[in-house]
Amino acid sequence: MKNCKLTFAALIISLLVIAIMTYKFIISGETVLASDGRQALLLEPAERDLVLGEMRLFLQTVQQITQGVTDNNLDQVVSAAKQVGAAAQQVVPGSLIKKLPLDFKKLGFDTHSKFDQLALDAEQFGDTQVVLEQLSGLMTNCVACHEIYRIDAAPMSEK
Template identity: 45%
Template sequence: MMGTAKNRVYLAAIVVLLLIIAAMAYKFVVVGSTQKAEDGRIAVLLEPGERNLVLREMRAFVESLQLMSDALSKDDMKGVAKAARTMGMARSQDVPLAMVGKLPLEFKKLAFSVHGQFDAIADDAETIGTTKHTLGQLSEVLQKCVACHNSYQLKAPTSK
C-alpha cells in the first residue's frame, strides 16, 4: 500500500474512533440511561442498588430541610449551618461515577446545584445569619426539588 493511501486509512480509523468516543461521551454526559415514562416524565433507568442510593439521598435532603426549618424556628443559625453542611458538595462524592453516567445532564445539574446550595446556606447561616435570607435560600432549593420530581422518576431497567 502506498504511503498516501496508508495515511488515509489511518486518518479514517482515527475519525471513526473519535466519533465513537464522542457518541459515548454524549451518552455518558448528556443523555444518560433514560426512557420516556408513562406519565410524561423522563424515567432514569437505575439498578435497584443505584435507585436506593438516590432515594436515600433524597430522604437525607428532606431530613436536612426539616432540621434547618426547626433550627430556623428557634433562630439557631448554627443548627441551620450544621444541618445544611451535611448535604453539601462533599456528600455528592458518595455517588459512583458509573451511576453518574446513567443520569441525564439536567438531572446532574439539578443535583449538583442543590448540593452547592446547601453549602451556600451553611456559609451564609454562619456569616449573614438572618432567618429571612436563609428562608429565601431554602425556597430556591425546594423549587429545584419540585422541578426534579416533576421531570424525572427512577425506574429499574426492563429485561429483554
C-alpha cells in the first residue's frame, strides 16, 4: 500500500513537471511588459539578429511581390514568395524557441505557410489580383504581431 502511494506521488510529480515544462517551453515563452504596452521578447544579440534578419527578408519579399504584380511578372511573384515559405524557414535554436510565446510561433508559422499558398496559387491561377488579395491578407499577420510584440535585450545577469 505504501509503495502504491509512493508510485502515485511520483506519477503526480512527473505529470506536474511535464505540465510546467510544456507551459514554459511551448506556451508562455519569456516576455515582459514593455514601456509601450507591448510584450517584449528578451533576446540575446544573436537571437535578435536571427529574428530581424528573417523580418528584413519578409519586407524584401513583399517588395518583390508587389513589383512582380506591377510588372505582371508571375515568375518573380512565385520565386519571391517561395524564399520565405515553410520549406525555406531557418532552423531556430531550441534556446530561442523556448523564449517565444505560442501565439508568436503560430503567427510566424502561419505567415510562412500563407506565402507558400500565395506561391502555389500564383503558379496555378496566374492572377495578379488574387496575389494582391492574398498579400494583403497575410500582411494582417505582420501588423498583428508587431502590435503585440517587440524585442528587447536580455538582462546581463541571465548570461
